[in-house]
Amino acid sequence: MKKSTLLPLLAASVAAASAAAEVPVTRDLRYLADSTHARHVLDIHAPAGAKDLPVVFWIHGGGWQAGDKTDVKLKPAMFAGRGFVFVSTNYRLLPHVTMGELIRDVAAAFAWTHANIARHGGDPRRILVGGHSAGAQLAAILCADERYLRAHQLSFAPIKGCIPVDGDTYDVPAIIEVAEVRARAHGFPLPTKGHRQKFGNDPELHRDFSAVTHIAAGRGIPPFFILHVTGHPDTTAQAQRLGAALKAASVPARVFGARDTDHVKLNDNLGAPGDPATAALWEWIGGVMK
Numbered sequence: 001m002k003k004s005t006l007l008p009l010l011a012a013s014v015a016a017a018s019a020a021a022e023v024p025v026t027r028d029l030r031y032l033a034d035s036t037h038a039r040h041v042l043d044i045h046a047p048a049g050a051k052d053l054p055v056v057f058w059i060h061g062g063g064w065q066a067g068d069k070t071d072v073k074l075k076p077a078m079f080a081g082r083g084f085v086f087v088s089t090n091y092r093l094l095p096h097v098t099m100g101e102l103i104r105d106v107a108a109a110f111a112w113t114h115a116n117i118a119r120h121g122g123d124p125r126r127i128l129v130g131g132h133s134a135g136a137q138l139a140a141i142l143c144a145d146e147r148y149l150r151a152h153q154l155s156f157a158p159i160k161g162c163i164p165v166d167g168d169t170y171d172v173p174a175i176i177e178v179a180e181v182r183a184r185a186h187g188f189p190l191p192t193k194g195h196r197q198k199f200g201n202d203p204e205l206h207r208d209f210s211a212v213t214h215i216a217a218g219r220g221i222p223p224f225f226i227l228h229v230t231g232h233p234d235t236t237a238q239a240q241r242l243g244a245a246l247k248a249a250s251v252p253a254r255v256f257g258a259r260d261t262d263h264v265k266l267n268d269n270l271g272a273p274g275d276p277a278t279a280a281l282w283e284w285i286g287g288v289m290k
Contacts, residue, residue, distance in 0.1 A: 023080040024048055026120065031089070031112035042089040042109050043069050045076035050085055050121025054128070054160070054289060057113055058088045059106055061133025061267070064198055065094045074271030078278070085122035087113050091138075099199050099209055103148060106138050111152035126289065128161045129222075132267040136167025140211035140242065143222055156220040161288040163281070165227045165270070166263050168234045170242040172199050172206040175234060212245040223252035225284040227277055229266055230257035252288075256280045 028041040047053070056079050060067040069088040079086045091105035114124045131139035142148055143162035149155060168175050176196045183190050191197075199206050207213050215221060224246055228239035239255050246253035258266050258277040269275045 023076045023086075025076070029112075029116075031109045037092060039090040039092050040105065040108075041069070042087055042113070044117070044120045044122075045072075045080060045086040045088070046121045047080045047083070047085070052118075052123045053083055053085050053121055054126040055085045055087060055113065055117055055122040055124070056128045056130060057110055058086065059129075059131030059135035059138045060088065060090075061131065061135045062093075064099070064102060064134045067093075067134070073268045078271030082282070084128075085117060085120060087117070087122075089113075094198055099205070103138060103141060103209070104151070106142060107148035107152060110142060110149070111154055114152075114154060114158055125158055126160050127158045128163060128285070128288075129159055130163030130165065131167075132165040133167060133263065134169075136164035137169040137209075137211070140164045140167065140170050140224075141209060141214075143224070144211040145214040146219065156222055159222045161222050161285070162224045163227065164224070164242070166229055166232070166235045166239075166266055168232075168238050169195060169199075169209075170211045170238050172210045173203065174241065175238065176206065178234065178237075212242060215245045215249050215251065217249040217251075219249075221246070221249070221251045223284075223288050224254070225281060226253060226255045227266065227281070228255070228257055229261055229263055230259050232263060235263070254280075254284055256284075 023045045025043055025045045027043045029044065030040060031042055032040045058072060058075065060069055060071050069090045072088050076086045089106065089109040091102055091109065094102065117124050129139045129143055139162055143156065143159055146156060172195060179194055180190055199209050226239045226243050228235045230236060236257065243253045243255035256277065261269065266277060270278050270281065272278060
């Protein structure tokens with residue numbers, strides 16, 4: 001990115017970060033009443049006087065092994081400024097739980113949000129689900145495989161859209177094959193702590209944890225805005241794969257490739273004035289939230 005472009009973005013980021021501190025936030029709400037685990041908590045950022053506002057349910061990244069609900073950068077200010085309530089959740093992490101338990105944590109947090117967000121000024125009938133990196137995979141699977149919601153007597157109906165940001169695991173078998181073929185072609189050892197291991201080292205689990213496996217017409221799957229870095233071959237390929245699967249099932253999907261950025265900056269700059277990905281996101285939100 002050119003220096004002349006970077007400086008305004010940095011200034012905007014500082015201003016938005018300052019605004020984020022002004023959005024009222026209720027922290028560490030416990031979403032599983034029968035759990036005392038430190039990570040079974042979420043934060044709610046709601047504009048003052050919020051009532052019946054649409055909701056963003058956000059899932060942090062970190063390779064399913066790290067990360068925190070407070071790593072939201074400009075997003076609370078961005079969404080609050082447009083009249084949304086913003087929810088950011090934690091979940092238990094690998095290797096302390098399995099991938100299935102981790103996903104069920106996210107589903108439980110969503111179910112709690114749906115049941116309780118009206119008390120915090122949100123509309124439970126209008127929720128966007130999003131996440132970055134590992135959170136993108138979790139957002140996509142929550143919005144594609146209804147079993148996790150049905151466990152809480154919910155359907156896709158409250159979810160008006162899904163926003164996965166630069167994920168590489170919408171098709172887990174594909175990313176495993178790419179990584180292992182790449183290693184063999186260059187004479188490198190096969191990964192020992194990669195996606196194969198994280199997702200259970202079982203081909204059936206790999207397929208089951210892939211959003212593309214569950215996409216089909218007539219299931220009520222919400223529209224998707226799939227954001228990725230154009231310079232990253234793996235997240236680009238996975239974004240295109242997910243977009244193609246959705247479109248083949250007649251599910252509205254937009255794939256947006258962000259230029260002159262990287263995996264971290266793409267997420268951190270969402271909400272910065274002049275950011276092309278942010279502009280594209282709001283254009284899409286305007287369509288799905290009519």
